[in-house]
Amino acid sequence: MERIEHFEYFIGPQHPGVTGNMSYHLWARGDEIVKIVSSVGYLHRGFEKLMEYRFWIQNVPMVPRICVPEPDVNEILYAMGVERLAGLEVPERAQYIRVLVLELARLSAYLFYFAGVAGALGLYTIPQWAIGDRDYILDLFEELTGGRVYHIFITPGGVRRDLPPGFKEKVRKVLKHLKDRLSDYDRLYFDNALFIKRTKGVAVMTKEYALEMGVTGPNLRATGFRYDVRRGDPYLVYPKLEFDIPVTGGGDNYSRVMQRRLEFEESIRIIEQVLDMMPEGPVITKLPNPFRWKIEKNDVYVRVESSKGEFGYYVVSDGSEKPRRIHVRGPSYTHGIQVAQEMAVGLRIADVPVFLFSMDVCPPDIER
Amino acid sequence: MNGEMEILEKVKKAFGEKAETAPKWERQSEIKVPLELLHPLLGYLRAQGFGHLAMISCVDWIEEGEFELVYHLWSYEKRLHLLVKTRIDRENPTVETIIPIFRIAETYERELHEMFGIDFPGNPNLTPLFLEDWDGSPPMRRDFDTRKYVEEKYGMIDLTKELWKREEPVLEGENGED
Amino acid sequence: MGTGLKNLLNPLDAVKYLFKKPHTIRLPYEPKVIANRYRGIHVNDWDLCVGCGNCARICTCQAITMVPVEGIEPKPGSTNLRPKVDYGKCSFCGQCVDVCPTGSLKLSKNFNLISTNREDYVFIPSKEWDSGPGTGWESDLEYSILNFERVEMPERPPEERRKDFEPVILGFSREQAVVEGMRCLGCALCMDGCPTRMFIPQYIEAITDGDYEKSLKIFYVNNPLPEICGTVCTHRCEDACVYSRRGQPVQIRYLKGFGASRIDDRAKVLGTKVGTKKGRVAVIGAGPAGFTVSYYLRREGFDVTIFEALSVPGGMMKVGIPRYRLSQKILDREIGFITSLGVEIKYNTRIGRDIKLSQLLKEFDAVFLGVGFHRGIKMGIPGEDGEGVMQAVDFLRKVNLGEEVKIGKRILVVGGGDVAMDATRTPLRLGAEEVILSYRRREVDMPASEEEIKEAKEEGVVFMTQTLPIEVLRDANGKVTGVKYVRTRMEDQGPGRRPKPVPIMEETFIFEVDTVIEAIGQTPDYSLMEKEIREKLTFDKSGKRVVVDENGMTSVEGLFAGGDIVNYRGDIISAVADAVKAAKGIARYLAGK
């Protein structure tokens, strides 16, 4: 009788166990993973190619589609890249509004993340709560930007509209709701014995490994390395704002989740400051003719801190009306493919989805 | 700015005139090197603390018949971004892999191999990353016309000319009379 | 945090939500309130929309195409095209709204498009989905991608410029021209406004790119007087510009002037080569129409002779327009190039006096009549005849030709057109102390262009609108001492018609002036042609203008006409347009002969 060495499993693309449309091919001996191969490309739309065919301004609606749960980072990156190349000044009020949008997006992405990890753990109440609360943030976005998911709000030169009347109060109301809810989340989720048992000590990533593999953002901070692009390579008005960079340091699934939970509070703090400090003034500088806007030959790399890590754009102009090349660094690129392949080995099958969710692998930004 | 100039000076000293260095933006500098210096330079920079390879970009300068590879390095200590650029021949693009220096480069090189058709000898995993059943030339090359491809494969027609119709003047010398 | 008993029991806390009201939105029974700015399905106000197609061009998804809509009449500045949206492509970004120059397009709060059929998703949006004012993603000047503000043309200060005949405008600098030219969206609606359909977007593009040679070539396709038009044109194109709907139009005129002024030597760029066609054409009148027809016919190779009554070329451009508006340098440059092609001009030759029209018709293969309106219309009031009262056209002609004109210190100008403005501003430069303008309608009714009214006011002309002179008062020596006038009131003539001024005769007032210049209109002088020819010609209802066919030919065979004696607009660019038409007509006529 032939001895069965291992079983093969397929997670995704049609499966609730992955964060989006991607798949993993697992080889398991008993309950233990011996090999895992990631397969991406289910969402590859060739954005970088499409952008080369469009005017600078026409790319503004394109970019948010690159990262679905947190589209605003793409808008800000594209805008920052173009502004640098074209030498545009952004009015201060627009910068504050941008921070407001970015941090609201971060909150909504983290709530999505909490729901995802909890769903993978089988704690189904939490997605009901978190996604429901996230919807209040989406309502705010709808009010401000006119879109629920794709805001297309940040554009080179500023933002497309000023705050609607009474918007600050609405934001404060939602923030208060979220703060009140955090204690509920703590009791149901972060302090839940089930959650702690399933995540503590699972899939530990060391600081050295994370640095070597280019892991960034909350996943890197969860290993104990204190670094945040908002402080390290500051952009917008972040230097004027007061916030901490929390560091958990365990490097396991648990610290990755708790890392985000702590940052969630910091984001609320940032938004409160932004609401207080926002000056009056214009929100957009006039751009040249959209159809004939040429940008001198140059190139720049811009990066921001997204909820998933360092998001970067390399924007190259060649003096024509269209970009020469825009290369997107999705934060999940590193930890979704290579890191996942290496780190999932040795895990139990049931822990694989939890691990993937805790890393916040987002396929659309890997594949573009 | 001081730290920035310092590392650029060091690079100049170590690699001589062949390495063109220039500060570009705030906390961002570029170093242009010929291909043969690329690997030593990356190794040197890694030892200098530039441990974070953000990505490897490739720009197709089709008019000049060259690809420009851009290695994006970031140093957490120096808080400096380096754009390490090298030009390679477009016809026969081959670059030795940098996996021994940056392990994470494996996926980046895999993508470049697929999207630009650049060969990376030494990289064990140059299988297709995103595309399946692909029948065109590497799609990110400038000479791959996605609109033409889409028209042939999916029947989606580019309307650009349709959208922008206007009377054009017939200038003397253009209609062959002059 | 550990994993003690507390952690196990903690989640049970959530039970408290069992008794709370759920936050579920009870769709579809209770619809959710949609935010005011929501970007849903397009709404387009067809009355505001001009069909410029910028929405189609900016759409990153190519979801918008422009299609002709029945029941909409195209007119200058507005086509019969309206955007058709394919919701199988639209991504609801709202850039079409932000680029819409008229503000007709917006995105409504409606979003539900559910259908089993793919074809249901393509339609021409109208006001159908509109859910009232202030809803959806609306166009806003402040946040528009477009720049509705123009670059102001630098001018000399009024105190300085009213002293001499140097040009008022200083011309754009290169930077200003680029900024202004870059505003052009290239939608080409302006071309419909231009009588001769100059290729405006193309030359603006060339100018902003710094390719002045190309722009010059584009000008000369259908206008051989670009710099003159670039200085004093009535710029109907700017009225048709999409920006004029909600902001300031692109200053097409001055951009053209800027582009043309960059190249001094026209011949070097355009060449002096002429064609091989044979034929002799006589052109009567060395004005804009005459020179245009001569240029295009000469380029084809015909022999052209211009007969001019005055001793200088230019016609009204020379003797009607004061030098502070159009400098001699520009005139010389443009006309000099046309004559350098080999156009012969016979000066001081008045038709009817020195040579007969019938003779020309016999001697030449074709004759083009472009004599213009050089005779002023009289008011027909007592005391009008005699010294101290003159016609604006005569006055301006004399000043422009350098002849001596006797004017007093206090001048009254009657009229509200461009000629009246010239007649007010010229005496200032000749040393008049006060100039009063009397016009029987309101200022808004004045046919003069806005900037001329503005400039005249800046220079100190006193505007007395809604006044009607009824008598010129003279002292015993026959010297003018004043003008008696009455006020008028405007009587509404129903919608779409110009209100009529009605004099209020009860009360009379007096302007104390010593010179009166009449500028209430001009009329042609047809005494130049013989009675037989005049009888054969077809005139329009007013009896002033000659009727021509699509070739520019009058009812007399071989006699073509253009300019003020043909069109109602009476400006240079219309004369050029007539002449371009006639030049083609003459070439066709001669080919068939």
Place this chain on the structure above:
Amino acid sequence: MGLFRWSQSRSLWMMHFCTGCGAVEMPPTMTSRYDMERFGIIPMATPRQADILLITGYLTVKTLKRVVRSYEQMADPKYVIGFGSCTINGGMYWDSYNTVKQLDLYIPVDLYIAGCMPRPDSIIDAFVKLREMIAKGEANGWKRYRENLEWYRTNQAKVFNVEKWSAIEP
């Protein structure tokens, strides 16, 4: 028959297959704020027990292959909803070299929702409409697929760059 169809329309299981960006609006629809379970619709992980295949947005060629395979695994009757503009006519990705433009060339679509992306409100409206269609017996995409299997397979084979293609016998 009417009662049978009516009961069918009241319990629809939706396959958990997030194909494109539209997937991000599914969790809100599923969870407490919009709660599509009120309509008897719940997500289901395996195609064999699912009734609805929701194509949430663009399909890349690579995904299309999996979608067709999943669709053919579903038991009749089955319904497809094209979710988002990109399923109708390519949407934002009309010139992308890697996405299919018109979904109904490859699998039959019963209902489209336009939007980029459609709101949960639209999704619920679409579900209500689909329920009506099922109750009336109008949602016949699965029959169409069976009748025109060859035509669909030819179209599928064209984008997969093969002569002949069948999801069942790869």
